[in-house]
Amino acid sequence: MSTSDGSVVGTTRILDHGPASQRWNLVIMGDGYQASQLGQFAADAQRFVDTLVATPPFDGLHLALNVFRVDVTSTDSGADDPVSCGGTGILARTYFDASFCSRPNIQRALAVNNATALAVATAQVPQFHMAMVIVNSTVYGGTGGAVATFSLASGATEIGLHEMGHTAFGFADEYAYLVGCGAETDHDNHPPGEPAQPNVTLDANRATNKWRDLVAAATPMPTTRNAACTKCDPQASPVPAGTVGAFEGADLFHCGAFRPEFTCRMQALNNPFCTVCQRVIRRKLSPFLPPPLHFAGSPAAVSWGPGRLDFFAIGTDGAMYQRAWVDDHFGDWVNLGGHFAGSPAAVSWGPGRLDFFAIGTDGAMYQRAWVDDHFGDWVNLGGHFTGSPAAVSWGPGRLDFFAIGTDGAMYQRAWVDDHFGDWVNLSNPVTSRELMALTGHVGGTVPQHPRVNNE
């Protein structure tokens, strides 16, 4: 039950929004996964990522994030589950030594060896900001601290999100007890000293409260008071959900400390982060967002059918960028790479197919396609051109594209019968061969071929 019971296989970037030195980096490790179960771990890690990027405010900040999955094998599957806590008594030989019952008599206290986990995270992703371990067990459990740990039980991903609030953003607990409501007598009144954390306060004064700019004039301050400080406040919220105010009972005490909303993920799992927490997260993550894109030249846009738009432009960094309107919203910008001059051209011959073109800084024309749900590679079509290309399709399987050569002539080339034909100089008097080329029968020698062909 140590690092001798497995090995670190490798690291995969499963959410990639740029260099690790410039993004906020989450590391997800697995414990209790045998080598044959790494595929399952990949799915489990992806499930957390899917939840994370759909969770406000991360849904609007996902471009700031990278997520790294560290594949770690263990000799055995699962985690220790001591009988003393009502468990099965299983002793699992795992790399991070995952064990339920890490606190006496509390089975759900699932923890790992944090020192090992931090060492692996540091070695695999030196720029990591937060580390978590998913334990391969369907028994509910987890713990927080330097490493967030949680199992595969339904709802356990909430543990990871709550712990991100602590570890990554410095939030305090917003619940009004330590051990539990009615289970203690020494958490009635918060001790003096304003908490440094941004989401709890002793100050419910409208004029000086730390989140006063978010409190509406009509909202009472404090918004709730606990009438009996020997127990948790049982009253329901007197204001609509999402109202920012000062609700008594926070920072592990029944009275004397206030939280900004009636509910928050830092107060109870399965709630959104409150407005104050979301603002802090945005502030902390905004430096990790990529700079706004800037473009040169003109965009190209195309549609392959109802409800679908794709548009392209050349960035000031010379790369081509694409973005789509699909499922009633705009997707992310996709950096298609390259180093281009002028403006792009785009065309679709039918659903699921896009072809786009641009002139490289080396003067050659390049083409790339979206087909079978992914982008293909850039194809160098050669030539030596200036300005911007034009492209068109008259139907499935047929593309024609045009550009002006550095000799001032217009050139055309076609995709037909599943291959590219030759360049045709259209500035010469029309020949029967060129007519054949325009109708798809391409090949043979073309007069005044573009001066440089990089193919």
Next chain:
Amino acid sequence: MSAPDRPDSTPSQRSQAAVRLTFAYDGDDVRLLSRHRVEMTIPPGDALEGHEAQAGFWAEVRGVDGRVLHRRVIHDPIQRSVELFSDDPEQTLSRVPVERPEGVFTLVVPDVEDADHVALISSGPQLPGARAAAREIARFPLRPSPPGSQGRTP
């Protein structure tokens, strides 16, 4: 065939020299285990002033003259209680006290010009009754120093 070469990324505008410090603690006794320099972006710090009477835990990067250059409020990394989670909707969160806190944690701080050391500031365990303002519990040089000089409690 491929498009003309282009760097994978534009030069960093925000990443900076930083130091990842890994600590071990036994109660409020904090030891520095390792120090790694790394080029990365660090979340913005917290207010450098106006927190003198506050409670909690934060790290300060200071110059040789003691001037605070960077301050970051963090959730108390010394686990005086362990957070527990439950799928019982009536009480999804709770904590259980830890009699003798011991463990490890990491901290990344900017290695800014003029930075000399990192100080850890803590108001200690959150106990009922009066609570003292936070105080420095340890400081560590940001750069390697002669053996035996690392980490000292003021």
